[in-house]
Amino acid sequence: xxSAASGEPRSGARLADSRRRRVLVRVxxxxxxxxxxxxxxxxxxxxxxxxxxxxxxxxxxxxNWNLTGGFTGYVDFGHAVWFGIGAYTTAILxxxxxxxxxxxxxAPPAIILGAxxxxxxxxxxxxxxxxxxxPYFSIALLGTFVAVREIVRVSGGLxxxxxGLTLPPYLNRPLFYYLELALxxxxxxxxxxxRSTRFGAALVAIREDEVGAEMRGINTTRLKxxxxxxxxxxxxLFGGLWAYQNTFVDPDxxxxxxxxxxxxxxxxxxxLGTVAGPVVGTxxxxxxxxxxxxxxxxxxxxxxGLLLIVIVLFLPRGLVGIVDPRGTSVTALWRRWTGRGARxxxxxxxx
Amino acid sequence: MTAxxxxxxxxxxxxxxxxxxxxxxxxxxxxxxxxxxxxxxxxTTLFDxxxxxxxxxxxxxxxxxxxxxxxxxxxxxxLGLARTFQLIRVYRDLTVSxxxxxxxxxxxVGTARLFGRTDPSTRRRVESLLExxxxxxxxxxxxxxxxxxxxxxxxIGMALMSEPRLVLLDEATSGVNPTLVAEIADxxxxxxxxxxxxxxxEHNVRFVAELCHxxxxxxxxxxxxxxxxxxxxxxxxxIEAYFGAEGE
Ligand SMILES: Nc1ncnc2c1ncn2[C@@H]1O[C@H](COP(=O)(O)OP(=O)(O)OP(=O)(O)O)[C@@H](O)[C@H]1O
Ligand SMILES: [Mg+2]
Numbered sequence: 001x002x003s004a005a006s007g008e009p010r011s012g013a014r015l016a017d018s019r020r021r022r023v024l025v026r027v028x029x030x031x032x033x034x035x036x037x038x039x040x041x042x043x044x045x046x047x048x049x050x051x052x053x054x055x056x057x058x059x060x061x062x063x064n065w066n067l068t069g070g071f072t073g074y075v076d077f078g079h080a081v082w083f084g085i086g087a088y089t090t091a092i093l094x095x096x097x098x099x100x101x102x103x104x105x106x107a108p109p110a111i112i113l114g115a116x117x118x119x120x121x122x123x124x125x126x127x128x129x130x131x132x133x134x135p136y137f138s139i140a141l142l143g144t145f146v147a148v149r150e151i152v153r154v155s156g157g158l159x160x161x162x163x164g165l166t167l168p169p170y171l172n173r174p175l176f177y178y179l180e181l182a183l184x185x186x187x188x189x190x191x192x193x194x195r196s197t198r199f200g201a202a203l204v205a206i207r208e209d210e211v212g213a214e215m216r217g218i219n220t221t222r223l224k225x226x227x228x229x230x231x232x233x234x235x236x237l238f239g240g241l242w243a244y245q246n247t248f249v250d251p252d253x254x255x256x257x258x259x260x261x262x263x264x265x266x267x268x269x270x271x272l273g274t275v276a277g278p279v280v281g282t283x284x285x286x287x288x289x290x291x292x293x294x295x296x297x298x299x300x301x302x303x304x305g306l307l308l309i310v311i312v313l314f315l316p317r318g319l320v321g322i323v324d325p326r327g328t329s330v331t332a333l334w335r336r337w338t339g340r341g342a343r344x345x346x347x348x349x350x351x
Numbered sequence: 352m353t354a355x356x357x358x359x360x361x362x363x364x365x366x367x368x369x370x371x372x373x374x375x376x377x378x379x380x381x382x383x384x385x386x387x388x389x390x391x392x393x394x395t396t397l398f399d400x401x402x403x404x405x406x407x408x409x410x411x412x413x414x415x416x417x418x419x420x421x422x423x424x425x426x427x428x429x430l431g432l433a434r435t436f437q438l439i440r441v442y443r444d445l446t447v448s449x450x451x452x453x454x455x456x457x458x459x460v461g462t463a464r465l466f467g468r469t470d471p472s473t474r475r476r477v478e479s480l481l482e483x484x485x486x487x488x489x490x491x492x493x494x495x496x497x498x499x500x501x502x503x504x505x506x507i508g509m510a511l512m513s514e515p516r517l518v519l520l521d522e523a524t525s526g527v528n529p530t531l532v533a534e535i536a537d538x539x540x541x542x543x544x545x546x547x548x549x550x551x552x553e554h555n556v557r558f559v560a561e562l563c564h565x566x567x568x569x570x571x572x573x574x575x576x577x578x579x580x581x582x583x584x585x586x587x588x589x590i591e592a593y594f595g596a597e598g599e
């Protein structure tokens with residue numbers, strides 16, 4: 001990077017950027033083509049496709065989490081709530097009954113409305129909580145997650161309570177696989193585009209120094225609530241898709257803490273605040289679990305904890321962060337999260 | 352002619368401590384004014400109030416005829432009031448040019464430009480300001496890797512990017528080596544000559560005397576004196592505040 005900059009003084013960095021971009025685009029297109037051909041291979045069963053679809057779902061959730069956690073620096077510990085809301089809205093709409101005949105909605109509008117509900121609620125919750133700093137925001141979202149799950153559990157009339165809801169079964173694994181592959185590819189492309197816009201750069205400014213960003217004319221509240229709402233919408237969409245494929249939801253499988261933990265870990269392992277990071281990290285994490293930790297049984301949590309330590313100590317910028325300097329590190333995020341990077345000026349800031 | 356900035360009775364308390372105690376201050380368009388005072392006299396707090404980073408406990412602020420007393424900071428910036436910070440604020444993980452590109456006049460960024468990329472005219476402006484501030488060769492460095500003096504310059508550049516009509520500079524020369532201080536003085540003079548008003552907080556009294564036509568002195572949150580550099584420096588109350596109490 002440095003030598004390129006001195007060799008071509010005026011636009012060295014931008015040239016290196018565009019070269020890297022070309023390589024990246026080629027690699028992504030190649031990977032996508034491989035994944036698209038996969039179902040045609042002999043020996044790829046429906047259950048393999050289902051596993052891959054679940055992996056794609058995890059990737060999407062991590063990419064969405066990274067929009068607020070990695071780019072904007074707001075560490076959301078309750079992100080899985082949007083997944084559950086999307087799943088439940090879809091399930092409720094599709095399983096509507098009027099004493100007897102099913103009058104449930106068709107899947108596409110139900111899933112889309114589920115995503116919209118998640119996005120609108122995220123905007124409302126974001127408005128209320130994104131004025132909080134660091135741990136307070138994280139805990140507020142964790143609280144939201146737990147509260148929504150309990151509300152769903154006790155609102156039996158609408159949600160089926162603890163028993164849950166059954167959706168009309170429709171099993172077409174290849175279709176879901178292709179659909180999610182296309183959606184995830186679109187989401188990653190969207191994230192990449194977003195990062196290149198002023199909006200994306202401004203999100204990073206908020207992460208780096210929110211008071212400074214606000215002082216320099218960025219409407220930080222509007223931007224961060226917008227991206228938070230989008231993340232809620234998108235995770236809600238994948239929640240709805242998941243509910244449809246799973247044909248059943250109850251509070252404990254729709255609202256799962258581990259979905260948040262996986263998103264956070266995936267983004268960290270791959271590279272916080274990078275576009276490709278959450279994708280790479282989540283895929284690696286997913287296969288570690290499938291292939292290795294499944295044999296560790298009760299010890300898999302220890303393995304996950306050890307991995308976290310390895311990331312913090314040896315890979316603070318994640319796997320992608322090794323080659324892409326545009327992200328941030330776990331340690332920097334931690335400093336900001338705990339407020340140890342804060343400056344005295346911030347104390348006078350009003351809520 | 353009405354003043355560009357017109358603050359009346361600005362009062363700010365921290366618990367029992369009155370950091371700014373009913374200060375009146377006005378700045379005309381194109382003026383360069385110095386704000387001096389001993390440590391802890393409330394200069395930075397006054398800046399925080401003027402730029403709306405802090406809420407005031409009483410008083411009012413008008414900028415260019417608009418009452419900004421209850422504005423949010425980004426609204427103030429969009430009206431053309433920029434500032435720098437005593438404790439430097441730059442986006443450390445971003446490069447020098449990215450820092451600059453993020454400091455455009457956001458008031459002119461509608462939805463379409465918000466979702467667009469940095470345009471060539473912004474890029475040209477960044478290049479010419481970086482050149483003006485002797486930062487061109489550091490363009491692609493991480494801002495966090497710059498020296499204190501270079502970061503001060505970058506912060507000034509960021510303030511200028513927004514095409515402000517008034518810039519509040521909080522100790523633009525502290526931690527900067529003497530050669531660079533002279534450069535900064537030149538640059539500020541040039542900026543001011545182009546019509547940008549500047550309010551300058553400085554510990555370096557000579558620097559202020561060289562640059563400013565008018566100086567305001569704060570002591571323990573209140574305005575102690577105001578006038579030309581010479582008038583202020585010969586004012587016994589000012590000498591007492593500076594040398595009597597602590598000895599600068
Ligand atoms: N956030 C805060 N909370 C409590 N007290 C504060 C806060 N900020 C400033 N103060 C106090 O207010 C008074 C004015 O401080 P301020 O920083 O405005 O002074 P200053 O003139 O800028 O000083 P310096 O020359 O050291 O920069 C000081 O007594 C300071 O301790
Ligand atoms: Mg100060």
